[in-house]
Amino acid sequence: MELYAKLFTKAALIYLIIGAILGISMGGFPGWIEKLRFVHIHLNLLGFMTMMIASVAYHVIPRFNARPLPWPAGVKYHFFLHNIGLLGLVSTHLAGGLWKSGLLHVLFILFSLSAGAGLLIMVYNLYGALAPKNETSIPNKITGDMKVSEVLSFFPNTLPIFVENGFQTLSNPVARETFAKVISLEKACEKHNVSLNPFLEKLNNSIHSQNQTPKPPAIKTSEGQKITWGEQCNKSIMVGSLIKTYGNTKAVFEKHYGEGCFSCPGQAIETVEQTAQMHNVSLDLILTEINCVIDSALNKKN
Ligand code: HEM
Ligand code: HEM
Structure with missing residues (x-):
């Protein structure tokens, strides 16, 4: 307090x-x-x-x-x-x-x-x-003139598609906060030698199939798991254990949930999935970012 x-x-x-x-x-x-x-x-x-x-x-x-x-x-x-x-x-x-x-x-x-x-x-x-968060209306289609960060903020589940199609740098949160904000999808494809139209099709297919997928189930209260050094994070890992093992992952939660998140006594025993649902943030996005931080921590040690 x-x-x-x-x-x-x-x-x-x-x-x-x-x-x-x-x-x-x-x-x-x-x-x-x-x-x-x-x-x-x-x-x-x-x-x-x-x-x-x-x-x-x-x-x-x-x-x-x-x-x-x-x-x-x-x-x-x-x-x-x-x-x-x-x-x-x-x-x-x-x-x-x-x-x-x-x-x-x-x-x-x-x-x-x-x-x-x-x-x-x-x-x-x-x-x-x-005050409510500034939310602009979500477009129903991804187009080439949209900024990469815009696409990711409206449709966070497209991140794995970017990464699979040659935009590996986007798995780094810093890249998403910096150049992704200034470069359009069209220009990014040009730079990475990715053909724009098939890529747009993939992205749009993914967001349309995403819309049809049912909402995630209600938060389960079953006990979460602990994580040990060397392991990757999954949705059932408890936030407290994750941060104890990989201290740098704290920044990911602070970025998405606000800095006050860690003064809440509940966070230590909640799972990553529960916190993502509670804060209405994409679980895939959070997990991708956490695992990027874990990868770089493991690489540094080796
Ligand atoms: C040991 C605890 C308390 C005692 C013994 C006490 C006693 C009294 C007394 C003797 C009066 C005067 C009544 C009159 O004008 O005829 C009064 C008025 C008042 N008290 Fe307390 N009080 C206590 C705690 C509180 C608390 C905790 C609050 C508010 C959070 C409060 C709010 C008020 C208010 C608003 C009035 C004015 C009521 C009116 O205008 O009619 N009192 N109280
Ligand atoms: C800037 C803050 C405030 C100022 C300057 C202020 C000033 C006053 C004044 C000048 C009176 C008349 C007193 C009299 O007749 O002798 C009064 C009465 C009263 N005020 Fe405030 N007030 C303030 C905030 C509040 C707040 C926040 C509450 C309640 C949450 C409150 C509750 C009352 C009540 C219940 C009376 C009536 C008392 C009675 O019955 O004689 N006041 N206030």
């Missing part, structure tokens, strides 16, 4: 204790209700409740939606603005700031603005982390 998400939980619990003490005091001395009500309510609601929600939401939403906060540094500013605002609000209210004119009232308004600004940062960050 990130530092400020943790600090929010700690602060929330402290406000709960103080809020409850004030509540008990009001119950014991009803004459204090008028004076302490605002402080009790805001320590409990703006302090304990809102901060606890902020803490959990900052941790969970980016992970579950596989989208980072649009302004991660803003969490720190939120923490300070919210706490300074709340403590200032309750202090100036206790001193009568809401009803008095002059400096106290001005301070009450400034602290209100501080807390409000903190809340605005929270709304901006959480709303941004909820």
Whole structure:
């Protein structure tokens, strides 16, 4: 859990204790209700409740939606603005700031603005982390003018066809991130001496047969397998064991599932297949990339 998400939980619990003490005091001395009500309510609601929600939401939403906060540094500013605002609000209210004119009232308004600004940062960050991924509509046909990376992102299952037909370099994720983004299918075929039309036919046949294949079965909960050095990865390998054996494969998961993936306690015992289904990423693509990383790790050692 990130530092400020943790600090929010700690602060929330402290406000709960103080809020409850004030509540008990009001119950014991009803004459204090008028004076302490605002402080009790805001320590409990703006302090304990809102901060606890902020803490959990900052941790969970980016992970579950596989989208980072649009302004991660803003969490720190939120923490300070919210706490300074709340403590200032309750202090100036206790001193009568809401009803008095002059400096106290001005301070009450400034602290209100501080807390409000903190809340605005929270709304901006959480709303941004909820935004859907940019998805353009999937074309129904692969054409020669499409960029290679475009074809692979719309139809990840075509990767093995590229690799089998002379584009071995594409099994390297770096190649897919770099030159595949700038070169069209037509130009790539020209460079690799592959005839365009038969290759296009193969690709299009594969995507049409892919559309007819039934959806993968629901995630099975059977136990995953462990992997040992020298072995290739398959869909039943547990992510925790894979990363323990081949540390570099972590980058593949981070690329597809987001960087927060490894702070989820479930990942260690989930299989590669389960994680691919959960994140709606092609299992073939993930396995191809993982096995490329494994191959290069094994080659380095030999
Ligand atoms: C030991 C725990 C608590 C005690 C003894 C306590 C006691 C009290 C008392 C005596 C009042 C004043 C009632 C009145 O105006 O007549 C009050 C009001 C209030 N308390 Fe608490 N409280 C506790 C915890 C909480 C918590 C955890 C929350 C919120 C998360 C909360 C939210 C409120 C609110 C919103 C009001 C105002 C209700 C209204 O306007 O009618 N309290 N509480
Ligand atoms: C920028 C943050 C906030 C500011 C500046 C603020 C300010 C105020 C003020 C000036 C009042 C009227 C107090 C009075 O009549 O003495 C009030 C009442 C109240 N506020 Fe807030 N508030 C904030 C956030 C919140 C939040 C987040 C909650 C709940 C989640 C909340 C719950 C309440 C409640 C329940 C009352 C009514 C209290 C009563 O019945 O007397 N406030 N607030």
